[in-house]
Amino acid sequence: MNILELLPQTFFISIVDGSIFALATIGFSLTYSLLKFPNIAQAAFITFGAYTAYTVSTAWNLGFEAGVAVAFVATGLLGAFSYFAIFRPLAKRTPGFIAPTVTSVGYGLALTYIIQQVWGRNQLYFSTIFRSFSVSIFFVNWIQLGTMALAAALVLFLHFLLSSTKFGAAMRATSSNIDLVRASGIRPTRVILFVWFLGSALAGAAGVLVAGQAGVTPAIGSNLLVTVIAVAIFAGIGSFYGVVAAAFVLSFAENFSIPILIALGQPVYYSTAVAYIVVILAMLYFPSGISGSGPSIFGVLRRPRKSAWQQK
Amino acid sequence: MVSVEFLSYIGATAITVLLFAILSLTVNLQYGSAGIFNFGTVAFFMIGAYTSAYMTLAGYPFVVGAIAGSAIAAVAGYLISLPALNLRGDFLALATFMFAEVINIFVLNVPALGGAVGIAHVPSAFPWIRDYGTSVAANLILGSALFVGFYLLYRLIMVSPYGRVLKSIRENEVLADALGKNTFRYKSQVFVIGSIIAGIDGAAYAQYIGFAGTELFTYAVTFTVYIMSIIGGSSTGVGALLGSAIYTAVQTGLLILKDSVALPVDSNNLLFILFGLFTVFVIYYRPDGIIREKLRRVKI
Amino acid sequence: MRTYIGIVGMIIVAIIVGAGVYAAMASVSSPSTKTTTVTQATTVTSGGGGATVTTTVTAANNTSGGGRGISSPIKIGVLEPLSGALAGPGQGIVDAIKLAALQVNQSGGINGQPIKLIIDDVQTDPQTALTDLQNLYSVQGVQVVIGPPTTQQVLTVEQYATQNHILLVTSSATAGQLTNSSPYLFRTVPSDNIQAQAVAAYVNAKGYSRVAIVTRNDAFGQGLANSLSSLLGSKIVTTILIQAGQTDYTSQMQQVKAANPDVIFYDEFVADGIVVFKNALSLNMQNIPTVGSIELQDPSFFKDPLAAQYMQQTNLTGPSAVSTTNTAPYVNFEKAFNQTFGFAPGLFTSTSYDAAMLAFQAIARAGVYNATAIRDQMVPVSMNYVGPSGFLQLNNAGDVTQVSYTFYRVVKVNATGYGFTTFGSYSPATGINLAS
Numbered sequence A: 001m002n003i004l005e006l007l008p009q010t011f012f013i014s015i016v017d018g019s020i021f022a023l024a025t026i027g028f029s030l031t032y033s034l035l036k037f038p039n040i041a042q043a044a045f046i047t048f049g050a051y052t053a054y055t056v057s058t059a060w061n062l063g064f065e066a067g068v069a070v071a072f073v074a075t076g077l078l079g080a081f082s083y084f085a086i087f088r089p090l091a092k093r094t095p096g097f098i099a100p101t102v103t104s105v106g107y108g109l110a111l112t113y114i115i116q117q118v119w120g121r122n123q124l125y126f127s128t129i130f131r132s133f134s135v136s137i138f139f140v141n142w143i144q145l146g147t148m149a150l151a152a153a154l155v156l157f158l159h160f161l162l163s164s165t166k167f168g169a170a171m172r173a174t175s176s177n178i179d180l181v182r183a184s185g186i187r188p189t190r191v192i193l194f195v196w197f198l199g200s201a202l203a204g205a206a207g208v209l210v211a212g213q214a215g216v217t218p219a220i221g222s223n224l225l226v227t228v229i230a231v232a233i234f235a236g237i238g239s240f241y242g243v244v245a246a247a248f249v250l251s252f253a254e255n256f257s258i259p260i261l262i263a264l265g266q267p268v269y270y271s272t273a274v275a276y277i278v279v280i281l282a283m284l285y286f287p288s289g290i291s292g293s294g295p296s297i298f299g300v301l302r303r304p305r306k307s308a309w310q311q312k
Numbered sequence B: 001m002v003s004v005e006f007l008s009y010i011g012a013t014a015i016t017v018l019l020f021a022i023l024s025l026t027v028n029l030q031y032g033s034a035g036i037f038n039f040g041t042v043a044f045f046m047i048g049a050y051t052s053a054y055m056t057l058a059g060y061p062f063v064v065g066a067i068a069g070s071a072i073a074a075v076a077g078y079l080i081s082l083p084a085l086n087l088r089g090d091f092l093a094l095a096t097f098m099f100a101e102v103i104n105i106f107v108l109n110v111p112a113l114g115g116a117v118g119i120a121h122v123p124s125a126f127p128w129i130r131d132y133g134t135s136v137a138a139n140l141i142l143g144s145a146l147f148v149g150f151y152l153l154y155r156l157i158m159v160s161p162y163g164r165v166l167k168s169i170r171e172n173e174v175l176a177d178a179l180g181k182n183t184f185r186y187k188s189q190v191f192v193i194g195s196i197i198a199g200i201d202g203a204a205y206a207q208y209i210g211f212a213g214t215e216l217f218t219y220a221v222t223f224t225v226y227i228m229s230i231i232g233g234s235s236t237g238v239g240a241l242l243g244s245a246i247y248t249a250v251q252t253g254l255l256i257l258k259d260s261v262a263l264p265v266d267s268n269n270l271l272f273i274l275f276g277l278f279t280v281f282v283i284y285y286r287p288d289g290i291i292r293e294k295l296r297r298v299k300i
Numbered sequence C: 001m002r003t004y005i006g007i008v009g010m011i012i013v014a015i016i017v018g019a020g021v022y023a024a025m026a027s028v029s030s031p032s033t034k035t036t037t038v039t040q041a042t043t044v045t046s047g048g049g050g051a052t053v054t055t056t057v058t059a060a061n062n063t064s065g066g067g068r069g070i071s072s073p074i075k076i077g078v079l080e081p082l083s084g085a086l087a088g089p090g091q092g093i094v095d096a097i098k099l100a101a102l103q104v105n106q107s108g109g110i111n112g113q114p115i116k117l118i119i120d121d122v123q124t125d126p127q128t129a130l131t132d133l134q135n136l137y138s139v140q141g142v143q144v145v146i147g148p149p150t151t152q153q154v155l156t157v158e159q160y161a162t163q164n165h166i167l168l169v170t171s172s173a174t175a176g177q178l179t180n181s182s183p184y185l186f187r188t189v190p191s192d193n194i195q196a197q198a199v200a201a202y203v204n205a206k207g208y209s210r211v212a213i214v215t216r217n218d219a220f221g222q223g224l225a226n227s228l229s230s231l232l233g234s235k236i237v238t239t240i241l242i243q244a245g246q247t248d249y250t251s252q253m254q255q256v257k258a259a260n261p262d263v264i265f266y267d268e269f270v271a272d273g274i275v276v277f278k279n280a281l282s283l284n285m286q287n288i289p290t291v292g293s294i295e296l297q298d299p300s301f302f303k304d305p306l307a308a309q310y311m312q313q314t315n316l317t318g319p320s321a322v323s324t325t326n327t328a329p330y331v332n333f334e335k336a337f338n339q340t341f342g343f344a345p346g347l348f349t350s351t352s353y354d355a356a357m358l359a360f361q362a363i364a365r366a367g368v369y370n371a372t373a374i375r376d377q378m379v380p381v382s383m384n385y386v387g388p389s390g391f392l393q394l395n396n397a398g399d400v401t402q403v404s405y406t407f408y409r410v411v412k413v414n415a416t417g418y419g420f421t422t423f424g425s426y427s428p429a430t431g432i433n434l435a436s
Helices: A001-037 A041-059 A064-093 A098-119 A142-164 A166-176 A180-184 A188-214 A220-235 A238-262 A272-284 B004-034 B039-056 B062-084 B089-110 B133-158 B161-171 B174-179 B183-209 B219-232 B236-260 B267-285 C002-027 C085-106 C126-138 C151-164 C193-204 C219-235 C249-259 C270-282 C299-303 C303-313 C328-339 C349-366 C371-381
Strands: A130-135 A136-142 C076-078 C115-121 C145-146 C167-170 C185-187 C211-216 C236-242 C263-266 C290-292 C317-318 C405-412 C420-428 C432-433
Touching: A001 A041, A001 A064, A001 A136, A001 A188, A001 A220, A001 A238, A001 C249, A041 A188, A041 A220, A064 A098, A064 A188, A064 B267, A098 A180, A098 A188, A098 A220, A098 B133, A098 B219, A098 B267, A130 A220, A130 C270, A136 A142, A136 C270, A142 A166, A142 A188, A142 A238, A142 C002, A166 A180, A166 A188, A166 C349, A180 A188, A180 C371, A188 A220, A188 C270, A220 A238, A238 A272, A238 B004, A238 C249, A272 B062, A272 B089, A272 C151, B004 B039, B004 B133, B004 B161, B004 B183, B004 B219, B004 B236, B004 C219, B039 B062, B039 B089, B039 B183, B039 B219, B062 B089, B062 C115, B089 B219, B133 B161, B133 B183, B133 B236, B133 C151, B133 C299, B161 B183, B174 B183, B183 C151, B219 B236, B219 B267, B236 B267, B267 C115, C002 C328, C076 C085, C076 C126, C076 C349, C085 C115, C085 C328, C085 C349, C115 C126, C126 C151, C151 C167, C151 C185, C151 C219, C167 C349, C185 C349, C193 C219, C193 C263, C193 C290, C193 C317, C193 C405, C193 C420, C193 C432, C211 C219, C211 C249, C219 C236, C219 C263, C219 C328, C236 C249, C249 C270, C263 C270, C299 C303, C299 C420, C303 C405, C303 C420, C328 C349, C349 C371
Parallel strands: C076 C115, C076 C145, C145 C167, C167 C185, C211 C236, C211 C263, C263 C290, C290 C317
Antiparallel strands: A130 A136, C317 C405, C405 C420, C420 C432
């Protein structure tokens, strides 16, 4: 079996992994663009989604699909609650980005251990077994197909929402200029609340899909956290399309680096490092991410290559 | 009568507080003066620790190890600052975060650096001291001296004209640039100074524990240090110390408490739940930290 | 500005004064000893001591930390992972230790005094392990600790434990570097050097010539991979170190398949192992036989039917940390564990049970709650004890020197169930024997 024969399967896996990365990161990127801070508690939301799906699908025996649906809604509600109860009041008290970031660290920690308290420490398993089978040269698995399908559906839904609906326009407007939005009569709170709901719901769905492949453990979310951050930086904050593209680029980089590393005689473990290095390098050439998203309200602007006085 | 064990426990706790307070101090320095969000603090901490561990095991005295550690940390800091400081503040945070992860992965895979086992039996900075109690005292003096030294450096930077330029960069970089200051050079210098401090702190940490391992230098350390900085106040050096002291006190207090109180909730889970909620509440009620920045009145 | 300097100054002064007072006390204080009443002075034969243990001993024998008589209750610290990466085995580890304490307490305790366990969750974080150990020792007065679980944690706390004379008995840290690392460190789990020898012997006996290695990239896995590569040399066709916590390892497993091995060696814990096995199964790799480390002898793997199927179809075999599962101590342990906690004992449970039991017995023989004296009893006690993980026979370097290892193999127990059988034996002295 030579290397070339493996590539189609690697391609397939990259798509599956990329779908998960995208779902997990869209919410992170959207909330970042609206409230201007990285929500580290996203990891806990991902974990929450997996556990909720477990309860519905396995403990109450309602099936995996019901589990995904309930996880989607439940995690969305958790996200909305978090915004309402914690991040919105905090934003009113203090501007800036460090305070909510550090708060999200503490909040995520508390949530993860509450989950562990409620569901216990041991690894849990879905009662549904996802069998694999071969389709011509590919080895596929129902959960992987489901992941791709669900991700595609959700991405299409979001695309439609953002581009063709008034609400989507309001979302885009709120992310770039919140005062103008207020001035035109739309209440930003509602928009932001909905974005938190949606972003967290997507994270919850990602959690279920991960758990479907890897089992339900309290560490699911934190395992994905660094990848989520990498995808978000690579994409440029706030760009939905950027996130989708970035998720797949990084997934391909990570998966395809494995055969390359082996051919070079290097440890395969570096594959995750490769993905991170891609991100870091990209920042040299695309400091606002591959989507080139605009400046943040935060106020620290990019250093211009020449100062204003020096430019003709 | 206070026992020897108890005093050395207080001493050991104080040492931990001081070593982490120094890291918080670098946060306050970089964020407080120039508005730089360096979320890769642990990377420089790690570089200093590993370099010093390696050097002292090769036979060099601690001072040489610390200098070597700070030198390599400085070089790393400079190299990272070149591309990173071009980024928006929040992006810089995430980029430095990724950098720290890459360094950790790299060290994990290099057998000469200990790989997954780490570097054990790191010699103490005071190899002539055999008694535990005395070594605690010695490390306490070392930790205090380092903190005081770095604190004075921090104050020097902040109140000097140099510091004023930094603050102007933090407030409005475009204006500073327009006034002819090479903002990039200033920010880069602060970044490197912070890296040096973290590197020396890492060297002190490695010899205090006697070990350097990849799991001691995860991103959790950076988060911890930022929590300390926020709680104590990110605009003063005392704030860094206070934040570290409060964090450690709460952690220790909960640890002692959990064994004394019987609750329906598993005490180990409860410890982390309470700790997380504590962070949320403290930041909510006191978002600028306990010690706030004094704004100077300007007479017009 | 002045107030700040003032505050800082005061704190610094306080610290320095405190340190000065402290240093003065430390240099004066010799081995302070507390109560030293002993009930069984006659049984104590701790080396290097006086004839009786009732008197304050000389500095050479007993520095800070002092001997304390066996006062009630006897506190035993437990530093094990209740959350984090090792949470899976962690619950079983803590339960096994609790079982040991329960059984001893039910039959009267140690020399009549009850055991009290103080359990701290150290996850896999070394700094937490150190802080918790300092708390256990200084605040709770604990001198005997079961744990910590990982090699890096052990190495982090080791200097503190050695300087303060705290006995550490770990039941799960396998790195070769821990051998003889500290006089106060013992472990009831075989070093990975020994495991690797057993694995290599098995591979050679079966005539495999193309070995693929798939392990986690942590102290457990790296150690085994390195030892195996020096033992099997050119027979190894590929080594894949994986990062725990990924959703899917198909890309890595593809590389293994492409290297065309005739046997694959795995070192995984349940969380990542299940994913790896499912991926291997989906790539149709169930025709390649497999060999496992001691960590794979864990019934928790069977909770996932696909992983279990892969393990059974590939005849997963490996050296057993549990000795023979047919021995009376193991059978009794399994029964008691099941009855008390309601689930089958998994990875590291028997080594943890034995770690606790050995520590309890050493305390009893020492007759005094003094870590140095207790430590000196660990080797003699282990020569008289056969537990669920076998006849360990600890040596002074802190290692298990159990001479003979059995092998486990995954088999189908009934239509849907899986289990382990044990067979054969290996010892460095007499070689390998694969008969049932």
